[in-house]
Amino acid sequence: MTIIDSSSPPTVPARKVEALKPDLLLTQEHHMCPGCGEPLAVRQFLETIEELDVAARSIAVAGIGCYTSFSGSMDVDLVQALHGRAPSVATGVKRMLPDALVFTLQGDGDMVNEGLQEVIHTAARGEKVTCILLNNGVFGETGGHMTATSVIGQRTKNSLDGRDAEYHGYPILIGDLIAQLQGASYVARGSVHNAGSVARTRKMFKRAFESQLRGEGFTFVEVLTMCPTGWFVPTAAGPEYMQETLGEVHIMGELKVDGRVRTTEELHAENVAKQRELDEQLARGGLEK
Amino acid sequence: MSPPATSSAPPASQRVLMEGSEALARAAIAAGCRFFAGYPMTPFTEVLEHCARLLPEVGGVCINAESELEAVGMAWGALATGARAATGSTGQGLSLMQESFSEITLAELPLVVFNMARGQQDYYQATRGGGHGDYRHIVLAPQDVREGVEHVQLAFHLADKWRNPVLVYGDYLLAHTQEAISIEAIDFPELPEKDWAVDGSLSGSGRSRGVTPLGVGKPGQRALGQEGKAQYIATKIPLMEREVRVESGFCDDAETVIVAFGSPAKFVKYAIAQLRDAGHRIGYVRPITLWPFPYETLAEVAAGSSVRRVGSFELSAGQLVDDVRIGVAGRAPVMFIGGVSTDQSGFGVGRILDVELIADRILALHEDRDLPLIPGYEEHSYELQEHQR
Numbered sequence: 254m255t256i257i258d259s260s261s262p263p264t265v266p267a268r269k270v271e272a273l274k275p276d277l278l279l280t281q282e283h284h285m286c287p288g289c290g291e292p293l294a295v296r297q298f299l300e301t302i303e304e305l306d307v308a309a310r311s312i313a314v315a316g317i318g319c320y321t322s323f324s325g326s327m328d329v330d331l332v333q334a335l336h337g338r339a340p341s342v343a344t345g346v347k348r349m350l351p352d353a354l355v356f357t358l359q360g361d362g363d364m365v366n367e368g369l370q371e372v373i374h375t376a377a378r379g380e381k382v383t384c385i386l387l388n389n390g391v392f393g394e395t396g397g398h399m400t401a402t403s404v405i406g407q408r409t410k411n412s413l414d415g416r417d418a419e420y421h422g423y424p425i426l427i428g429d430l431i432a433q434l435q436g437a438s439y440v441a442r443g444s445v446h447n448a449g450s451v452a453r454t455r456k457m458f459k460r461a462f463e464s465q466l467r468g469e470g471f472t473f474v475e476v477l478t479m480c481p482t483g484w485f486v487p488t489a490a491g492p493e494y495m496q497e498t499l500g501e502v503h504i505m506g507e508l509k510v511d512g513r514v515r516t517t518e519e520l521h522a523e524n525v526a527k528q529r530e531l532d533e534q535l536a537r538g539g540l541e542k
Numbered sequence: 543m544s545p546p547a548t549s550s551a552p553p554a555s556q557r558v559l560m561e562g563s564e565a566l567a568r569a570a571i572a573a574g575c576r577f578f579a580g581y582p583m584t585p586f587t588e589v590l591e592h593c594a595r596l597l598p599e600v601g602g603v604c605i606n607a608e609s610e611l612e613a614v615g616m617a618w619g620a621l622a623t624g625a626r627a628a629t630g631s632t633g634q635g636l637s638l639m640q641e642s643f644s645e646i647t648l649a650e651l652p653l654v655v656f657n658m659a660r661g662q663q664d665y666y667q668a669t670r671g672g673g674h675g676d677y678r679h680i681v682l683a684p685q686d687v688r689e690g691v692e693h694v695q696l697a698f699h700l701a702d703k704w705r706n707p708v709l710v711y712g713d714y715l716l717a718h719t720q721e722a723i724s725i726e727a728i729d730f731p732e733l734p735e736k737d738w739a740v741d742g743s744l745s746g747s748g749r750s751r752g753v754t755p756l757g758v759g760k761p762g763q764r765a766l767g768q769e770g771k772a773q774y775i776a777t778k779i780p781l782m783e784r785e786v787r788v789e790s791g792f793c794d795d796a797e798t799v800i801v802a803f804g805s806p807a808k809f810v811k812y813a814i815a816q817l818r819d820a821g822h823r824i825g826y827v828r829p830i831t832l833w834p835f836p837y838e839t840l841a842e843v844a845a846g847s848s849v850r851r852v853g854s855f856e857l858s859a860g861q862l863v864d865d866v867r868i869g870v871a872g873r874a875p876v877m878f879i880g881g882v883s884t885d886q887s888g889f890g891v892g893r894i895l896d897v898e899l900i901a902d903r904i905l906a907l908h909e910d911r912d913l914p915l916i917p918g919y920e921e922h923s924y925e926l927q928e929h930q931r
Contacts, residue, residue, distance in 0.1 A: 276746065277745070279760055279761045279762075280761050303746075308745045309742060309743055309746055310741075311745045312741075321756075324754065324756075325752070325758045325760050328745060328748060328760070329742075329746070330740035330741065330742050330743075330745045330751050331740065331750065331751070331752045331753070332618075332619060332622040332740060332753045332754070333753065333756055333758075334618070334619075335641060335642060335645055338611065338612075338615040338618075338642070340615075341607075341613075341618070342615050342622070343619060344615075344619060345577065345617060345619020345627065346619040346623055346740070347619075348577065348619075348620065349576070349620045349623040370611075370612070371615070374608040374612060
């Protein structure tokens with residue numbers, strides 16, 4: 254246990270919570286539940302935009318879900334789309350402003366249920382936009398209902414005994430599906446359930462945005478996010494539950510890099526190696542940049 | 543028999559024989575439209591084809607969208623950047639777009655919609671809409687290609703003027719008729735800069751913009767909220783009513799007044815001119831805007847001491863007639879004298895669109911006789927079943 258030395262004044266000034274927010278957030282206030290993974294994901298792509306120094310040509314297109322409340326607080330020119338329709342709106346924006354960095358912000362209910370054809374067609378067309386999926390396998394905003402990405406066995410308000418393949422069908426692995434499309438240049442699935450996965454996700458955003466800005470094709474970053482409220486688990490249990498349920502089915506990693514689709518086995522092997530590396534870094538005192 | 547072209551044609555030297563669809567596409571480009579997205583569907587298909595060919599020539603973009611839902615979404619995105627953009631379809635395709643139409647109106651985006659309708663059975667869809675919530679679209683109903691060229695340009699102007707969608711109600715005849723026309727850009731009064739449009743330049747400045755139907759604002763910006771947004775739109779609707787446009791003729795001493803719009807109105811006007819020559823006191827009112835509807839004109843006409851009856855001629859089961867009733871407001875009996883009439887495909891021009899058949903119906907109304915049956919009704923009419931008696 255660290256004892257704070259109070260015998261002399263602190264050597265560094267105290268920092269307010271506000272000071273830790275990304276510059277591209279107008280306020281650190283948000284409406285998310287405790288334990289929600291979405292603010293973590295939002296921070297990652299906003300800070301990536303700052304890092305790439307492309308804020309002044311960034312345009313967001315927001316879908317409809319819990320994350321929509323960030324549309325008022327992100328300091329990014331923004332177009333609010335209908336539920337599921339953000340990829341088409343982003344297409345119209347990008348075609349008129351080819352030099353802009355255009356990205357969508359969508360959830361699994363928005364993208365994989367309501368607007369599945371939109372994201373697939375946009376990817377196949379090779380639109381030079383980045384679609385960001387915050388995938389928690391549940392309709393968080395309605396209070397925990399099954400989506401097209403809910404995994405087998407997952408309890409939701411309309412699959413109380415767990416998702417049954419025979420009765421409810423199978424989840425769609427949207428990242429894997431999109432990776433198969435020729436128009437997609439970069440496809441990755443990250444997560445925010447621990448520090449290492451947050452750092453990996455950050456790199457995925459960077460690669461996706463860079464690929465978009467180079468005009469290589471459609472880019473896609475899926476982020477598995479915790480939703481303890483919609484999963485009916487204690488707040489602190491969110492990360493572990495996520496890893497054991499969604500994380501086992503929606504395998505994390507870069508699904509397509511430089512036009513090459515990577516196999517699930519490759520991703521598994523890489524994940525094991527990455528985790529080992531990160532554990533070692535943490536043991537040495539912190540994550541390397 | 544079809545009515546002849548009107549006499550107000552521009553000088554022959556400037557005219558080119560052109561299909562209506564191409565003329566509408568060229569008019570859109572003349573108005574500054576630089577983005578178009580659509581899904582093929584007769585009789586809208588040719589408008590899309592011409593846009594696909596012509597827009598890239600002027601640095602514009604035309605996307606053959608994978609569905610109507612995506613077409614309207616793409617136009618939405620292009621509009622949000624401040625570009626002039628349009629989409630369209632026929633009634634069925636526009637049904638698919640209704641959710642977006644509602645929300646685009648709340649987001650105050652100046653969308654122009656080409657409705658190349660299959661007949662006039664989409665009058666309610668155009669004027670009432672199939673979408674949710676309170677909204678209105680300005681609806682222009684050209685009677686021929688020449689007026690269509692003017693209306694398309696007017697549509698882009700009005701859409702920007704009010705930041706509200708404008709729909710051009712065309713049909714098979716408008717899309718496929720060849721007319722000798724000239725397309726010149728119309729000079730409209732200047733409009734304010736689109737300072738609301740997104741281009742990314744204010745991202746990170748603390749003053750970034752949001753184009754949204756939701757009534758949410760960024761910190762420090764005016765946020766209307768859901769109720770506020772709906773009230774804001776509700777108070778905008780009556781102001782847009784000043785855009786009402788109408789044409790009328792022979793109404794001063796008319797005993798019978800016929801109301802009709804779009805291509806059929808041109809047939810009706812010609813039939814009435816002939817009936818006038820034969821000494822029948824018949825006049826017409828042609829709504830040029832279907833919304834706002836010229837209720838006041840109809841009220842004034844119906845209040846005329848000579849007027850005995852008002853008829854609505856339309857190619858539907860009777861939709862326009864409801865607006866005629868609202869306008870006439872009991873000042874005279876209102877009769878529906880139209881009917882459903884298309885070709886066998888359901889896309890094209892029906893048998894009733896014929897000057898002589900239309901004149902027969904108008905005269906029957908004028909002389910208080912039974913109306914002749916619409917061609918096809920005798921063999922296709924629904925019969926009351928035993929259990930329904």
